[in-house]
Amino acid sequence: MKRSPSGIAPPFAIQKGVPEALYRQVYDGYRKAIVDGSLRAGQRVPSTRVLAIELGISRMPVLSAYAQLLAEGYFESRVGSGTVVSRSLPERAAPAVAAVHDRRAVSVAAVHDRRAGSATAVYDRRSFQEKGRRSQTAATAATAGRRVSERCRNLTNQEGFFRSRRAGPFVVSQIAFEDFPLAAWNSLVTRHSRNAQARSLDYGDPLGLKDLREAIAAYVRTARGVRCEEHQIVIVSGSQQGLELTTRVLLDPGDRVWMEEPGYRFARGVFAFSGCAVVPVRVDAEGLNVADGAEKCGAARAVLVTPSHQYPLGVTMSASRRLQLLDWAESNASWIIEDDYDSEFRYEGMPVTSLQGLDRNSRVVYIGTFSKVLFPSLRLGYVVVPEDLVERFLAVRFALDIGPPTLPQAVLADFIAEGHFARHIRRMRSVYGERRSALIENLRRRLGSRVEITGAEAGMHLSALLKGISDRELVAGAARRNLWLVPLSPFYMGKAARLGFVLGFGSTPLEEIPAAVHTLAGLLDSNSGSDVT
């Protein structure tokens, strides 16, 4: 037999020694909760049996109250779905608008006040309010709305980008969802969830599950030439948290950090929040130009780089630049933060190992993520940290948000150990490789010498450099034609050196590519006369 779903009981304040009948108190409690919007139309209420037990009273008064609430139309009852607040009641206004009561009259009964006279220090409300008003004037004079932190005002509203998540040709950071081996993944989820024991419900190691850290260590040693042991791996919720964590361990407010110009926009917010000053360092055909950085700010405390597949231009950092960067970091006692976000998929040229693997002075913190190679909503990534910083990372990891959830870590550890991960990478390299070739071929055929393609050697995006266009302005028109373009110019902090688009091909099916490029070409044609910003 199916039990009726159970509702949450409102926190009634039933008083047993008062003249008011118990049934009346229950009735009034519900009516008030419905009228003030705490209980909403269609919401379940507990059964009379359950409520009577919760309130510690007999069932009779509860039955009477429910009968009256049903009769008056506050409640309705349906077989199999229990008693609910009547669906035919008018929608309540939002509480902020409905707040017409004097607040002293509301809910005070629900707060016990029996020791009010025992206060040792006496709070003088009026005198304090006067003092308070003066300081308020000073505090809020400068801002229009209510005062929040200055540092959060620095954030641009790029998150709207993610809230209205788009799907269509050229979307960046999206994977070929239909090719993910869901059956294998789900059977592991089911297995782990069936075998869950007390231990897996408890807080885990803040650095992450040992099995997963071992699997990741073996993977990055083998595939990425990273030099590490399992205890140097810290599991995080993705590259973003990895960067946040690393920034906190390494940098203080006021410290200066090199960032690639153009570079990963969402990293700027992390540095800004920590009060660090970003120094944009030019990216050329060899990757980050170390000499340019040394000239602009030789004493920077750290550098954030994407040496395998520069974001967004896609260039691979040359060997000499890598060695220069390692030299600079060692000489200057600076840190290198290596973001290796999508190097699993490489289509041409020699294999490229990590910068971390070249480093002999443990100056590199290596960040990896499963958002690209598996799927974004998994929210798992990792940081490989120098041996002597493990304890610091542990303390900060814990302070950030205690640690990662257990189930997805256990599932992922087995997914890697049982070979699904290696197979998936191989399969996707071929899927993405085909999409990439089709995209390049179509871009060349349709746009010819107007387009310069960079960064197509690896990953799930390439950059299409286009001269004489206003890349930001084309985005809205493109979206109307179901093309999701990411303009290149906002990746520059300074004057944009290059115009064009970052084109994702991860989630664009092979057969849709020719038409998408056709639409893009048409859009560029119609824009060719417009002003360049």
Place this chain on the structure above:
Amino acid sequence: MKRSPSGIAPPFAIQKGVPEALYRQVYDGYRKAIVDGSLRAGQRVPSTRVLAIELGISRMPVLSAYAQLLAEGYFESRVGSGTVVSRSLPERAAPAVAAVHDRRAVSVAAVHDRRAGSATAVYDRRSFQEKGRRSQTAATAATAGRRVSERCRNLTNQEGFFRSRRAGPFVVSQIAFEDFPLAAWNSLVTRHSRNAQARSLDYGDPLGLKDLREAIAAYVRTARGVRCEEHQIVIVSGSQQGLELTTRVLLDPGDRVWMEEPGYRFARGVFAFSGCAVVPVRVDAEGLNVADGAEKCGAARAVLVTPSHQYPLGVTMSASRRLQLLDWAESNASWIIEDDYDSEFRYEGMPVTSLQGLDRNSRVVYIGTFSKVLFPSLRLGYVVVPEDLVERFLAVRFALDIGPPTLPQAVLADFIAEGHFARHIRRMRSVYGERRSALIENLRRRLGSRVEITGAEAGMHLSALLKGISDRELVAGAARRNLWLVPLSPFYMGKAARLGFVLGFGSTPLEEIPAAVHTLAGLLDSNSGSDVT
């Protein structure tokens, strides 16, 4: 037929136009990877077929190389488990120790260098190193190890507490794991994991899944008297991230914050990281003493309070103190951060609703968590934010770590909607209620007037106040007797006003409580002669 698990291929640099035979390059690549520790004993390697495809060469040279590696004992092969690196090889030393090569000789082949001559700015290594060394001397002179951030040095090593997770009587923050309705939970996990679609693999809303936010809004409106709509709910990974997020939105470095004295230790790290100054405000029998706070620092920007069940003393904030605090916040344009971590379980006295529900000026940010009421390794909690701050919270939530994972949110939304949540709370209230009564009864019988019990009205812990003991010093001895005591004095920032222990009863079975209290009493007897710190 079961396929053999597949291994990850090391990033070989195969060169086709060189005199060295292909099979020799594969052989050398593997041998080097094994010798330098990139590949470890027992690790799987790809099949010859897969590797040949990956390298873009015929299978013959790969077969020859594998045969030689097998013959020489680098590889071993077992039916059904594929080819692995020989398990009989000696363990490799850790890379940091094994780093004897000159770094210029290692892995450079794996980095392509074909554009080295195209650099526009020329990096002058020697001159830079000289400049660098000077700045390094200044930068690192003050510190012993390598320089990391000053701010992370403020963190105490309390996380060791969580790494060596204990299980036994009195452990705090642990639940009755064996009573969690795993079957119901797991069937929802299985259902959602089977129904996973492309959309559920993609990034979700940074604020969280709409279904879950609606379920939480209905729950906190009904059970906690919180005034909110679904769009004011932000899903986070727990109270800690909730507090981090709130701090970033509301506070800047240098801002002052009231904290309860004694108060939640792990919150101090959050404020310290943001450069906020904590003002400890006395807690008495009515909760936070607002007059004491106003006297010490009337112009504080915010206050962190636990009004339902103060942590660690467990007192409930009185109605007059609540109204005083709301007055103070409104007069001073300050923010109230309400941490309502375990109010689901209330055993005696009137029901207590949230401080947020009393507030008519939207000055309260309300933080809740599922770590206590469900289980900690779920890593889900929520923040209820004032209407006008939703956009700010969204921007900062995104900057923190993009957003929460999808699967656990979907499972939890159904767990609430289908009534499991309400049922679980009711059931656990009775389980914890019995444990609590047994603990109180045994403490009173064994310790009599030596112990004062506070905070037993709600939650999963109480505080046992004991005079004339050195609470910190007793912890190690207690652990040897399998008692997991949390001393009270470290919860004070100033001079500890009270000594004693926070005793958790969430995970201590009823039948173990008498013996545990007996052991505790014996420990106190043997300590009664020692000095008080």
